[in-house]
Amino acid sequence: MNGTTKPYGVLAEFTTPADIMHAAEKIRDAGFSRWDVFTPFPVHGMDRAMGMKNSKVGWFSFIGGVTGYTTGMLMIWFLNAVNYPIVIGGKPMFSPFSAFPPSYELTILFGAFGALGGMLFLNRLPRLHHPLHKNRRFLQVTHDKYFLVIECDDPKYSEKETVKLLQAAGSKHIEMVEE
Amino acid sequence: MASQVSKQKLPVVPAELERIPLVRNGRSIGWISDQICNINEGKLPIWWWASFIPSVVLLGLLGVMLGYQITTGVGVWGNQHPVMWGWDIINFVWWIGIGHAGTLISAILFLLRQKWRTGVNRAAEAMTIFAVMCAGIYPALHVGRVWYDWWLFPIPNSNGPIWPQFRSPLMWDVFAVSTYFTVSVLFWYMGLIPDLAVLRDRAKTKIKQFCYGLFSLGWTGSNRHWSNYEKAYLILAGLSTPLVLSVHSIVSLDFSVSQLPGWHTTIFPPYFVAGAIFSGFGMVLTLLIPLRSMFKLEDLITMRHIDIMCKVTMATGSIVAYAYGMEFFIAWYGGNPSEQFHFLNRAFGPYWWGWACMMGFNTVVPQLFWFKKVRQNLLIVFIISILVNIGMWFERFVIIVLSLHRDFLPSNWGYFKPTWVDICTFLGTFGLFFTLFLLFLRFLPMIAISEVKGVTPQADPHHPLGGAKHEEAEPDNAGDLTGDLTK
Numbered sequence: 001m002n003g004t005t006k007p008y009g010v011l012a013e014f015t016t017p018a019d020i021m022h023a024a025e026k027i028r029d030a031g032f033s034r035w036d037v038f039t040p041f042p043v044h045g046m047d048r049a050m051g052m053k054n055s056k057v058g059w060f061s062f063i064g065g066v067t068g069y070t071t072g073m074l075m076i077w078f079l080n081a082v083n084y085p086i087v088i089g090g091k092p093m094f095s096p097f098s099a100f101p102p103s104y105e106l107t108i109l110f111g112a113f114g115a116l117g118g119m120l121f122l123n124r125l126p127r128l129h130h131p132l133h134k135n136r137r138f139l140q141v142t143h144d145k146y147f148l149v150i151e152c153d154d155p156k157y158s159e160k161e162t163v164k165l166l167q168a169a170g171s172k173h174i175e176m177v178e179e
Numbered sequence: 180m181a182s183q184v185s186k187q188k189l190p191v192v193p194a195e196l197e198r199i200p201l202v203r204n205g206r207s208i209g210w211i212s213d214q215i216c217n218i219n220e221g222k223l224p225i226w227w228w229a230s231f232i233p234s235v236v237l238l239g240l241l242g243v244m245l246g247y248q249i250t251t252g253v254g255v256w257g258n259q260h261p262v263m264w265g266w267d268i269i270n271f272v273w274w275i276g277i278g279h280a281g282t283l284i285s286a287i288l289f290l291l292r293q294k295w296r297t298g299v300n301r302a303a304e305a306m307t308i309f310a311v312m313c314a315g316i317y318p319a320l321h322v323g324r325v326w327y328d329w330w331l332f333p334i335p336n337s338n339g340p341i342w343p344q345f346r347s348p349l350m351w352d353v354f355a356v357s358t359y360f361t362v363s364v365l366f367w368y369m370g371l372i373p374d375l376a377v378l379r380d381r382a383k384t385k386i387k388q389f390c391y392g393l394f395s396l397g398w399t400g401s402n403r404h405w406s407n408y409e410k411a412y413l414i415l416a417g418l419s420t421p422l423v424l425s426v427h428s429i430v431s432l433d434f435s436v437s438q439l440p441g442w443h444t445t446i447f448p449p450y451f452v453a454g455a456i457f458s459g460f461g462m463v464l465t466l467l468i469p470l471r472s473m474f475k476l477e478d479l480i481t482m483r484h485i486d487i488m489c490k491v492t493m494a495t496g497s498i499v500a501y502a503y504g505m506e507f508f509i510a511w512y513g514g515n516p517s518e519q520f521h522f523l524n525r526a527f528g529p530y531w532w533g534w535a536c537m538m539g540f541n542t543v544v545p546q547l548f549w550f551k552k553v554r555q556n557l558l559i560v561f562i563i564s565i566l567v568n569i570g571m572w573f574e575r576f577v578i579i580v581l582s583l584h585r586d587f588l589p590s591n592w593g594y595f596k597p598t599w600v601d602i603c604t605f606l607g608t609f610g611l612f613f614t615l616f617l618l619f620l621r622f623l624p625m626i627a628i629s630e631v632k633g634v635t636p637q638a639d640p641h642h643p644l645g646g647a648k649h650e651e652a653e654p655d656n657a658g659d660l661t662g663d664l665t666k
Contacts, residue, residue, distance in 0.1 A: 016646025017638055024402075040208065041373075041633035042405040043640055050402060055410035061418070079333055079342040091346050101351040101429055105358040108422045112362045112415055116369055119411035123404040126396035133399070141400045142377040142629075144209035 006179040008131040009035075009151040010162050011138065012171035017043045020146040023169035024049040027148065030165060034154040038132070038147040057118045064114020065107045072103025131179050138177075149177070201295055201634050203478040208632050211479070212377050215626045218474050219378060223621065226473060231617045237610025244604040245320060253323045255600045262583040262595035267317040269575040270605055272430060273458070274314035274612075275356065276451075276571065278363070279423055280459020281307030285366060286419035289412075295487055297630040298480045301374075302470070303463050304367040305625075309615040310462070311360045313608040318352075348432040355429040362422055366415045369408075372398050373629040427455045434578065440521035441582030444509065450502035454571060457495035457541070460488055461567030466616070468561045470625070479626055482555060489554040492567060496545030499574075503542060517587055525581050529594060533576050540570025 014020040017039070024037050028051040037046060073096070080086075081094035091098070120126065132138045132149065141147055148171070150162050159176075166174050202211065248255050258265040281303035288296040319328050331353045333342055343350050375395035382388040398404070428448035435447040464485070471480040510522040525534045544566050547553045554560065585592045619625065636644040 017640040018646030018648070021640045037402040038400045039402060039405070040212075040377075040400060041629040041638055042409050043402070043638070045640060046402050047406050052403065052406055055407045057407050057410040058414060061411075061414045065418075075333060076345045080345055084340045084342045086344060088344055088346050095346075098346045101348075101425070101432075102345055102354040104425060105351075105354040105422070108418045108425075109358045109361060111418050112365050115411040115414040115418070116365050119369070119407045120396070122407045123401075125398070125404070128392075128397055130397055130399055133397075139380040142373070142380045143212055144207065 007152050008177045008179045009149045009157075010159070010166060011132070011135060011175050011177045012148045012150075012166040012169070013137065013140075013173040014146040014148065014171055017146060019170050020148060021046060021049045023148055023166070023171065026165070026169045027150065030156065032150055032154050032156050034151040034157075036149055038138070038141045038149065040142055040144060040146075043146075056122060057115055060118025060121070061111045061115040064117075065111035067114075068106035068108070068110030069103050071110070072106040073099055076102060131177055135175075135177050137173070137175070199481070199483045200636075201298065201481070201483070202631065203481050206478055206635075208635060208637050211631050211635075212381075212628050214476065214479065215624050215628050215631075216378060216381055218620060218625060219622060220381065220383075224473065227617060227621070230613065234610050234613035234617060237607055238614045239610070240603055241316075241607025241610055244600055244607050245316070248320055248600060248604070249325050253321065255598060256604075257595060257597040257601050259593065259595065261586060261591050261593045262580055264579050264583060265595055266597050266601040266605060267321045269572065269579050270608065271314045271317035271321075272575045272579075273572050274310045274317075274608065275359075275430060276427060276455035276458045276575075277462045277568075278307035278310040278314070278359075278459065279427060279452070279455035280463050281305070281310075282359075282363060282366075282419050282423040283456050283459065284463070285370070286416040286423060289416040290420060294634045295484055297627055297634050298484050299463060299467060299488070299626075300630070301367075301370065301623075301627045302467060302625050303459075304363065304370070305616060305619045305623075306459075306462060306466060307363050308360070308367060309612050309619075311356065311363065312615070313612050315356065315360065316608065316611075318356075348429065348436045351429045352433055355426045359422060359426045362415070362419055366419055369412060369415065370627055370630070371623060372396060373400065373408075374624040374627060376400070377628050378624065424452055427451045434582075439582050439586060440515070440517045441525075441578065444506065446502055446505055446509070450499065453495045453498035453502065454541075454574060457492060457499055457545075458568055458571035460492045460495065461564045461571065464488055464492070464560060464564035465568065468557050468564070470620070472557075474625075476626065479631060485557070485560060486551075486554050489548045489560060492564070493545045493548035496541060496567070500542035503538065521582065521585070524585055525577060528581070528585065530577070530581050530584070533573050533581065537570055537573040537577050540566045541574060544570065 012023070014023060020037060020039065021043060024046060027035055028049065037043075037050060039046070076099040077094045085093050087093075132141075132147075137145075138147060148166065148169075150157060150166070156162075163174055206214075256265060256267060258267070281300075284296050284303045285300045285307075288300075319325060322328060322331075331343065331350075343353075345351075372395055375391050376398035379388060379391035379395050382391055428451065431447035431451035434442040435444055437443060467480055468485070471477055507522050510518045525531075544563055547559070547563060553563075580595045584595055632638055636642045639645040639647075641647050
């Protein structure tokens, strides 16, 4: 490669979930901010070990659900009571009861889109390129290896100290990843 | 002597039963992806082709039948006055009911923290989606003029202000079924994202890398992503739970909102939901029992999984049996002569054989699952699961045809017979279902890889197998009394 490639971060490999969780606790306590843990499955307790807050996906889903319910009720009222009123079996033109089942389904529909869309938005996915995907060793992340990555952009980052810290945290293999 | 006395005072601690592991033989985390991806990457087994080719032929038959029906008219079906809902609606309800087990496994069992679901949920969700597709064909064609199907949806049009009317349960059904299909696909796809990333990272060819890479959306397994992912998954499970309960409830309202004896009853929503889950579990067992041995997945879909699914089938079958009994009781207790006649006609009328199949296969046969020997015998379980599906088909036959063929006025009575088009269309939907299911088996991971990995002891950072040091290890049974008492 030419000399213009920038380093992206340090990649440290671990072999068990317990090891990477203890390493994450150390990195959290050292005060890093631009770092992440990569695992083949969600490791329970890792959010706390990384000092993360509760996910905000719920808000997206909630807003979706409220939108769905409101859309359903207003749509049915407008279509059957205002724009095209037609008497069916002497029933009222609009009743919240008969309008409820479709509105309920729309609540769930929009709430589900909110949950999936919110997840993708918060994770900035889809993302078709990521520096880590070029790393051969990182392919094991979906198999059975656990990785901790500290980005070079982190204000606390210094190549020597960070590598030393990760070695002390118990990583058996550490390498630099290019942008 | 003194030591013996003090020993007698100790309470007797029952021997601890060993928990049957969800993944047998202590398989490693890497083995799980190897074994499941082998289905997608290895050579296609001969049985796959032997099932795929007839499925595609049947799919072709479906195409011909639908083409014939569309170009000729609904009259090619056996639907005749007074039985205007025939095999089309029977098959619609039957297929959509089958779908319900997939959502029950993926959503309700997730909320109930049933970890065994991880072994079967992916295939069951695929079954849901394909079954709903088969179901959706029927009402879409039953309307007669397929090219007006878009009238079912509130789409602005140039026919003056003219809109669907939302006071009809049939309209609610449009929303319930289309939402059910969409949300099932979203839920299924979201579960697939991390597993598509597994296939992407293992892919050897450029095309596979590109396709799996595109659909895995650049998933890296980042914990910041997992955090949002797990929350979204929980919310989708929470939304799918009321959804699945509402879908078959609304399907049942198509019937129970009418005035017809046999349809006009308040027990329908819970009874339909239980029946749907019952038939769905039957189908899950029918599909997974052969698959687990043909793909060598016995360590992932263990006998424990089969055992639990048999128990769920038995429980829901018992609810259905209770509902059958309660219908008869209410017919007698309600004192409505039309209702009473209808239920006697079910058992002793011209369609007594349909009623007998329904009662036998749905109430008697699943009770065999009380015996562990039956639940452990895969051949018997497989046969029972098929009988359950047949029984549930006859349940819809009994509800629809028997209620319609003899209503209030004897001059209005009739006898329904299916035509060859009815039969071939139904066979054709099996072609659609199995074609899609076999393609799913080949191109997508049929077991949720990352979820199964997550329920192994090696994945638990507090378990010795997950790398926990002795002093901090707290296995599942931490805090039980045995430790203190033996001190």
